[in-house]
Amino acid sequence: MEKSEIFEKVVKILTPYVKSQEALEGVSPETHILDDLKVNSARLVDVVLEFEDAFDIEIDDDDVDKVETVGNAVELIEAKIG
Amino acid sequence: MQREFSRLLSPIAIPLIGIALRWVLGYRIEGLRDFRREYRRICLEQDGPVMICANHLTMIDSFVIAWALGSPWWYFRHFRTLPWNIPERSIFAATPYMRLLVYALKCLPVERGGSRTEVTGVLAQLTHAISNCEVALIFPEAGRSRTGRVDPDTAASGVGRIYRGVPNCRVVCVYLRGDHQDDYSDMPVRGERFRGAISIAELKTDYRGLRASRDIARQIARRLAEMEQEYFDDRE
Numbered sequence: 001m002e003k004s005e006i007f008e009k010v011v012k013i014l015t016p017y018v019k020s021q022e023a024l025e026g027v028s029p030e031t032h033i034l035d036d037l038k039v040n041s042a043r044l045v046d047v048v049l050e051f052e053d054a055f056d057i058e059i060d061d062d063d064v065d066k067v068e069t070v071g072n073a074v075e076l077i078e079a080k081i082g
Numbered sequence: 083m084q085r086e087f088s089r090l091l092s093p094i095a096i097p098l099i100g101i102a103l104r105w106v107l108g109y110r111i112e113g114l115r116d117f118r119r120e121y122r123r124i125c126l127e128q129d130g131p132v133m134i135c136a137n138h139l140t141m142i143d144s145f146v147i148a149w150a151l152g153s154p155w156w157y158f159r160h161f162r163t164l165p166w167n168i169p170e171r172s173i174f175a176a177t178p179y180m181r182l183l184v185y186a187l188k189c190l191p192v193e194r195g196g197s198r199t200e201v202t203g204v205l206a207q208l209t210h211a212i213s214n215c216e217v218a219l220i221f222p223e224a225g226r227s228r229t230g231r232v233d234p235d236t237a238a239s240g241v242g243r244i245y246r247g248v249p250n251c252r253v254v255c256v257y258l259r260g261d262h263q264d265d266y267s268d269m270p271v272r273g274e275r276f277r278g279a280i281s282i283a284e285l286k287t288d289y290r291g292l293r294a295s296r297d298i299a300r301q302i303a304r305r306l307a308e309m310e311q312e313y314f315d316d317r318e
Contacts, residue, residue, distance in 0.1 A: 041194065041201075041224075041238075042224050042236060042237075042238040042239075045238075045239040045292055045295070045296055046296075048292060049292055049293060049296065052292070052293075058290075058291060059291065059292060060291055060292075061243050061246075061291060061292055061295060064198075064292065065198045065199065065201075065202045066198075067198070068197075068198055
């Protein structure tokens with residue numbers, strides 16, 4: 001799967017959790033999920049579990065801590081897909 | 083080091099907090115003896131790790147809960163049972179004086195929603211403390227409930243992660259609420275009377291990884307929601 005395709009899917013999954021629609025319009029790999037998109041930190045796990053379902057991968061507890069930006073999520077998923 | 087510093091100050095700090103809650107703010111806890119007896123039983127029955135999970139409605143819940151669970155004398159003799167807390171840094175550790183105070187009260191301040199690295203580090207410290215048979219108090223909802231009711235769907239998975247990281251951890255659910263507490267607030271009203279209950283949660287999950295952490299967190303929050311329902315049923 002192409003990186004751009006993963007990026008688009010990640011943004012689609014994030015959309016319902018995003019509180020800052022303005023930040024969503026200019027979303028890039030550097031966009032911070034909690035600080036910029038204002039996703040509730042307690043909901044980050046729900047987001048990551050949706051990544052698991054959408055990409056058919058398994059993400060460890062420790063891996064969630066590495067997901068700060070949209071780009072981090074894309075890279076993690078890319079690595080898991082192999 | 084922090085534990086020993088807290089222990090050193092505990093003969094002064096714990097009674098002072100008790101005096102402030104009881105005599106300055108006028109709080110009372112219905113069934114205080116029963117609360118303390120049950121907590122003593124849980125702590126003495128087995129030496130293993132214990133994590134307290136509670137509902138969260140005011141900024142001083144952790145103080146009120148610690149007061150409800152043990153007398154100064156009890157904590158002096160069994161210091162490990164005085165719960166560690168993870169208060170919000172911007173509120174409870176905003177000034178050097180407050181930082182010193184929370185340091186002395188077994189608190190690990192954290193910025194909720196802050197850097198993942200920092201939050202993870204604090205959770206790791208807490209997991210380490212519980213593994214060493216220190217008791218910790220955690221609010222599964224992470225923040226004060228905006229609806230005034232426990233919502234299992236909002237439970238943060240961190241509590242499940244800690245539970246999974248500590249073999250044989252027992253989870254003690256504490257539901258405590260003031261009679262005048264309709265929803266969340268900074269402080270309970272003066273002269274407030276608290277009622278509630280304490281019980282051990284039986285937890286089991288067939289999931290793995292993150293899903294297991296979330297499942298455990300929701301089970302704990304569901305138990306608290308049941309205790310909440312019992313609280314309101316009793317009041318009717």
